[in-house]
Amino acid sequence: MSDDRTVPSDATDAAERVDEESAHEPDRLTTPEEETAADEARDRFAGDEAQAAEHYRDMAKKGAKAKGEGRIS
16 A cells, blocks of 8 residues: 655645535425435434444454454554
8 A cells, every 4th residue: 555645735724624624514405205214214223322332342353363365554
């Protein structure tokens, strides 16, 4: 993997500053169908947080013990 790094130009820095200071707003409001779908998804997956957290911990433990080619260092 190459370690060639670039230095952003002054124009890029200025554009990024404008972007980070500007309000972040959606380009449109949600449709009633999108709101209904979001509500249904929220209700369908309610309570899954604990299961997802447990799965994350399990995978982190397995990853910490990984040996060989798949190991991330």
